[in-house]
Amino acid sequence: MKISKYMSVEEPACNLSWLLERDDMESWLKANPQQYLLLTNYCDSQLHEAYKLQCSKAKRSVQQTLHTIYGCQFSDPLSAKAKNYTHPLVISIKRQIENKWLEYEINRLPEYDYESGGDGLFSILKNHKAFNHPLFYFLENEATEAHMDYFFLSDSSLNILFFDILAMMLPGSHLTIRDEICRNFWDEAGRGNKKLTHIRLFNNLLNSRGITTPSNDIYDWQGYSGSNLFMAGATNRENYYKLIGVMAITEILDPPLYKRLINGANRLKMDKKYLSYYVEHIEVDVIHADGWFSNVIEPLIKLYPNARRDIFIGALLRLQTCSDYYDFLLSKMSPQ
Secondary structure (H helix, E strand, O other), X not given: OOOOOOOOOOOXXXXXXXXXXXXXXXXXXXXXXXXXXXXXXXXXXXXXXXXXXXXXXXXXXXXXXXXXXXXXXXOOOOOHHHHHOOOHHHHHHHHHHHHHHHHHHHHOOOOOOOOOOHHHHHHHHHHOHHHHOHHHHHHHHOOOHHHHHHHHHHOHHHHHHHHHHHHHOOOOOOHHHHHHHHHHHHHHOHHHOHHHOHHHHHHHHHHHOOOOOOOOOOOOHHHHHHHHHHHHHHOOHHHHHXXXXXXXXXXXXXXXXXXXXXXXXXXXXXOHXXXXXXXXXXXXXXXXXXXXXXXXXXXXXXXXXXXXXXXXXXHHHHHHXXXXXXXXXXXXXXXX
């Protein structure tokens, strides 16, 4: 909900952007103490509509709010957002959304024996819709250039954020994890060649296609949920092991799907030199996937057996949110 600068105090400021961007957020809330309760109550109401009543509009609202809060982590250090995002109200709303949303997502996961090894997880992966999603068959065989450009644009938020998420995994990490993160980090950084940094490669693709990231939001709840899953792990220590599962499954999931994407781009005779971002991920992510399982997950489970459940939940959540997101993209590109 967009909020006027002259919003009456009776109207809950459900869009935190308005408050987060105020230099006087603290004093404004002190002058309008009823808004604190109105905001948290409104958030509860939206969460009920989203995850009890299955209202898509409410899902988008709460996921967009969570995305806005996470985005403050990367704001200008001198901005109002940098100061305000640790305000107790913001932290409270963040936790409200994360708890209800993750509870909902976990409850709809397929049944899985969390005491089984990685073989069981691989079996679920290979048979999961996300791993063989029809979106990528469409991109490979039917998509137009406009469809491809829409996919590239939709892929921008998480691709540009990935480097930062890796960095956020380093503090307090076990040495085994740290070694693997640093290997991933080195590849993301172009292995010492600034022209080959993954962010630069992706931006080169966007620029070559004349794609600009719009100021208005292009995502529905599915896109926000996919991105927010990474940040829920990166910003909450209790979800750290879930993030490891999210990262590992991402490295396995991407290469075969990106191969179909590249086939589609070649079919449309797109300039190959600008497709390096996806080609690079086809090649290095296979290595990364093996590294995450052999050098991170297996040693971690031996050291901390209780971590197994969270790691596998994270992997399954990544598959689930990917499938939702790909369903949404396909419905936009090829409505039935």
